[in-house]
Amino acid sequence: MDQNQNKSYRTAFIFLTVLFFLWGFITVLVDSLIPRLKEVFTLSYFQAGMVQFAFFGAYFVLSIPAGYILSKIGYKRGIILGLVTMGVGCLLFYPAASMRVFGIFMLAYFMLAAGITVLQVAANPYVTVLGPERTASSRLNLSQAFNSLGTAIAPAIGALFILKDKVMTTGEIEALGEAARTDYYINEAAAVQVPFLGIAAFIGVIALVFVFVNLPKIGDTAASNDYRGVLKNRNLMMGALGIFFYVGAEVALGSYMVNYFLTLNLAETVRNTPFMETIAEWVLSSGITTSSDMAVVGVFVTFYWTGAMIGRFIGSYLTKLINPAKVLLGFALGAVAMILISSMSTGLVAMWTLIAVGLFNSIMFPTIFSLALDGLGNDKPQGSGILCTMIVGGAVIPPTFGYLTDSYGFDIAFLIVIVSYAYIFFYGLKNKSREVAI
Numbered sequence: 001m002d003q004n005q006n007k008s009y010r011t012a013f014i015f016l017t018v019l020f021f022l023w024g025f026i027t028v029l030v031d032s033l034i035p036r037l038k039e040v041f042t043l044s045y046f047q048a049g050m051v052q053f054a055f056f057g058a059y060f061v062l063s064i065p066a067g068y069i070l071s072k073i074g075y076k077r078g079i080i081l082g083l084v085t086m087g088v089g090c091l092l093f094y095p096a097a098s099m100r101v102f103g104i105f106m107l108a109y110f111m112l113a114a115g116i117t118v119l120q121v122a123a124n125p126y127v128t129v130l131g132p133e134r135t136a137s138s139r140l141n142l143s144q145a146f147n148s149l150g151t152a153i154a155p156a157i158g159a160l161f162i163l164k165d166k167v168m169t170t171g172e173i174e175a176l177g178e179a180a181r182t183d184y185y186i187n188e189a190a191a192v193q194v195p196f197l198g199i200a201a202f203i204g205v206i207a208l209v210f211v212f213v214n215l216p217k218i219g220d221t222a223a224s225n226d227y228r229g230v231l232k233n234r235n236l237m238m239g240a241l242g243i244f245f246y247v248g249a250e251v252a253l254g255s256y257m258v259n260y261f262l263t264l265n266l267a268e269t270v271r272n273t274p275f276m277e278t279i280a281e282w283v284l285s286s287g288i289t290t291s292s293d294m295a296v297v298g299v300f301v302t303f304y305w306t307g308a309m310i311g312r313f314i315g316s317y318l319t320k321l322i323n324p325a326k327v328l329l330g331f332a333l334g335a336v337a338m339i340l341i342s343s344m345s346t347g348l349v350a351m352w353t354l355i356a357v358g359l360f361n362s363i364m365f366p367t368i369f370s371l372a373l374d375g376l377g378n379d380k381p382q383g384s385g386i387l388c389t390m391i392v393g394g395a396v397i398p399p400t401f402g403y404l405t406d407s408y409g410f411d412i413a414f415l416i417v418i419v420s421y422a423y424i425f426f427y428g429l430k431n432k433s434r435e436v437a438i
Contacts, residue, residue, distance in 0.1 A: 056396075
């Protein structure tokens with residue numbers, strides 16, 4: 001590989017890593033809306049979980065079509081298409097918040113996820129081929145680390161802008177005078193509109209950059225539109241199920257973590273624990289006695305996603321030295337252990353052990369993705385489309401988790417997450433002796 005090509009690959013890798021950061025930030029920021037929408041529209045846990053159904057359902061509907069589109073228009077135009085679609089989704093939050101119509105929120109979620117789906121299908125396999133195949137898993141872990149940087153920042157932004165103000169009940173709103181009610185609705189809408197308008201503007205700038213940036217042509221995106229061959233690949237299909245369980249488990253925990261902490265009365269614990277109170281006040285930039293309980297505990301969801309970021313930087317190094325499947329085994333066991341400890345504990349132990357699951361989640365997506373794509377050659381866009389389709393786990397497992405929580409409580413709901421990590425452990429076990437170059 002000559003020096004100019006190396007430079008071209010590095011430039012492309014940097015720009016693609018910005019996209020990983022962007023969609024990580026947005027995916028988790030919309031989680032911050034769930035506790036707020038739950039109160040505004042008086043939703044059950046199951047109904048609140050349907051927000052994630054709208055978001056991650058886009059992956060199921062659009063991932064394979066996105067692979068087909070990429071085979072026709074190429075990676076660069078596909079990335080621009082994904083960014084434009086994301087921008088439209090962000091702009092839809094403006095009328096959704098103004099009109100307080102749940103259906104428009106669902107449409108905004110779906111459009112936003114549609115754009116991210118196109119980016120995922122394009123960027124994940126693209127990163128794996130920007131260099132030697134033996135370091136593909138390491139490269140993807142590094143890009144995913146910046147994805148996790150976005151997810152780590154998003155909860156703090158959500159707590160500061162979206163969750164900070166107390167949401168009034170229907171009765172409290174009806175008791176207000178007309179002028180006060182109008183002001184309340186305006187402020188309520190602005191809490192959602194301002195962050196998403198800012199994101200839409202940033203996406204517009206990034207899309208313009210990609211119009212002019214020169215991305216190297218990698219492989220033959222038009223090599224095949226036939227999915228029959230890759231569907232027969234047993235390792236790919238097992239990896240796809242691993243992606244389903246991983247995304248579902250991670251999103252379920254991230255989506256309901258605030259509610260779980262509230263059921264443990266952790267807002268008061270935070271206010272009465274000096275170092276916890278200091279962290280919350282630093283993020284919220286105000287006395288936490290005036291902030292809602294949702295915001296006070298919502299701050300700490302940042303550490304769940306920060307753990308994933310730290311773990312991916314570590315994982316980028318570990319998967320160069322150790323068989324990635326063996327690393328996957330260890331991290332799956334760690335996730336199960338943390339959930340079990342949290343469910344059997346109370347107070348800060350229950351809080352921090354559940355937050356620690358983020359660290360063990362860290363390497364799962366890029367490692368499963370790289371293991372599953374190994375050996376597919378020019379069929380990687382099709383393989384990526386199948387893997388990204390299974391991100392639909394984020395649409396299926398969170399509502400199921402919510403239903404179990406409504407019916408039996410969080411301790412029983414955690415069982416579905418434990419089963420998810422058990423399958424990931426099984427996939428790592430199946431791959432630990434394979435001679436794969438990743």
